[in-house]
Amino acid sequence: GTLYFFNWKPLRANQTMINAMQATSRNDVQGSYKAFTDALSLGFLGQQEIREQFIRFGVAATAASLVPKELKLEILQRVVREAEAGIIDQPNDPRMYLYLAAVLNRVGLSDNAIQTLEKARLLAPKKQQIYFELADAYFQQQNYDRAEEILIQALAFDTSYDTARVNLAVAYILGQKQAEADKILIQRFQD
Numbered sequence: 001g002t003l004y005f006f007n008w009k010p011l012r013a014n015q016t017m018i019n020a021m022q023a024t025s026r027n028d029v030q031g032s033y034k035a036f037t038d039a040l041s042l043g044f045l046g047q048q049e050i051r052e053q054f055i056r057f058g059v060a061a062t063a064a065s066l067v068p069k070e071l072k073l074e075i076l077q078r079v080v081r082e083a084e085a086g087i088i089d090q091p092n093d094p095r096m097y098l099y100l101a102a103v104l105n106r107v108g109l110s111d112n113a114i115q116t117l118e119k120a121r122l123l124a125p126k127k128q129q130i131y132f133e134l135a136d137a138y139f140q141q142q143n144y145d146r147a148e149e150i151l152i153q154a155l156a157f158d159t160s161y162d163t164a165r166v167n168l169a170v171a172y173i174l175g176q177k178q179a180e181a182d183k184i185l186i187q188r189f190q191d
Helices: 002-025 029-041 048-063 069-089 094-106 110-123 128-140 144-157 162-174 178-189
Strands: none
Touching (some): 029 048, 029 069, 048 069, 069 094, 110 128, 128 162, 162 178
16 A cells, blocks of 8 residues: 555656646647646645646646637636645645736736735745736736836845846836836846
């Protein structure tokens, strides 16, 4: 019994995840989805990696134009359930909150994404990716001033991180503040 639980089951789940990723690389969305759900159904300790890969797959699959709407909806519902299960399993890990919020943002549920990201921000107050996703939610709401505030905070954590600077410049541009965008870009890239 110990051999099954500690060796075979994780090995089987990892092999199934590899099959899912190979199907994804062949653009076989249905095959990938089936393999991911098979891997997730094995339910062993340490399935966090499978969840994360599945959520990434799900976000991409639901954005793909050739995937039938019914399959997109099924994948989306499973992705949300898996992200929520990840939060229950590891409530102090901000990554699952971030993954769930990214999915919510992609489907236009920005209010829910903001609530989820605020929880993630409490867990990891200096993780810039949380701030970027939070700004995306405010962009969806066309609340450029709030997105700008969030991105100013993100840039303050590491002024050498060019992505943070460019994201803030985008917020300035969307908020009709071209001069501010030019200023922060010139400060960094004038050479």
